[in-house]
Amino acid sequence: MSVPTIKDRFKIAFIAYFVLLLAALAFFILRKYAPPLSFNQKLAISAIFVSPIVLASLWEHLKGFKVGGVEISLQEVAATVNYELASAIQDLQGSATPALIGAINKAIETTDIKLVEVNLRSSPYWWSTRLYLLAALAEEFTRIERIVFVERDAARIYVGMASPAAVRKSLATAFPDYERVFRQLVQNGLLYRLPPAQFVQNVGSQWSGQLFTVRPEPGATGVAVQPIALPEQDARKLVIRDLLLNWMGNSLETEARSWDGSPPSRALYAKILTANVPYVPLLNNGHLQTVVSRTELALKIASANVG
DSSP states (O other): OOOOOHHHHHHHHHHHHHHHHHHHHHHHHHHHHOTTSOHHHHHHHHHHHHHHHHHHHHGGGOOOOEETTEEOOHHHHBOEEEOHHHHHHHTOBTTBOHHHHHHHHHHHHOTTEEEEEEEOOSSOOOBHHHHHHHHHHHHHHOOOOEEEEEESGGGOEEEEEEOHHHHHHHHHHHOHHHHHHHHHHHHHHHTTTOOHHHHHHHHHHHHTTOEEEEOOOOOTTOOOOOOEEEEHHHHOOBOOHHHHHHHHGGGSBOOOEEOOSSOOOHHHHHHHHTOSSSEEEEEETTEEEEEEEHHHHHHHHHHHTOO
16 A cells, blocks of 8 residues: 655645535534534534545545445445335224234334335225325324335335325325315314324224315316215225326435445445435336435445544
8 A cells, every 4th residue: 555645645634624614614504594403413414415525535545335344235224114004004994903003103113214115006006095194194293204105016116205294295285185184183182182102093093984075077067066075985096106296296206226236336325425315215127126315324434434
């Protein structure tokens, strides 16, 4: 290994101070304009902001991504995905909600669950009413940050992802009555001051028994048809990819990176770090393989190269 010259050392020192200055500037801006964020969140975002510069500066010197001599694997930076909550909500049948209770308890108590997956399957399966309920419960009671949409059953063809709040807002725009019914159930539950799991049980068990207002299309004469109240199974829409894209619009995050399943490389990690989304799906010919947390990867790389 060649010994760096005095000039090289000054260059490294200059880059290091420059990176520190940018990190401090980013932290100052976040502190001033994003007060709701915690200290650790601001620090993490600042690290992400400067990580591309660090990576570019040290690229030719990196022998591997290691923390304490151990290679960083995709598993370490993969986001934890919950499958049970979506399944429990779609399979709700009146008051029979034990699966929902267990799933929502797990989502509430396990703070590292950041993603929940919805599989639209090969044939229409998901109801619009249940998709709204999933988004609303995830936003109100869990720390889930993204709902991940795939289709075609076990093939898991990636469709996109969005925050529970974005999914809820989009569906509430398309079906205003969903929000009204949910809000009414929440207000009713607040009267009894129930613990979260039991609160969700009550909302879930009552959801399928509610009447939803449906506004039919005008008849051939152009005369407006009066809205009618229908039970959930008659007011639902079966969700397919095209309908979801129409409801979500630009709120659906579709950016992804290709990965053929080979051992992760510096090139793959660099592609992940340049993504514009916090959770980066890795796809093999459109099939979802895993989802990487860009924040976790940036922090791992920064830690691996300290000292």
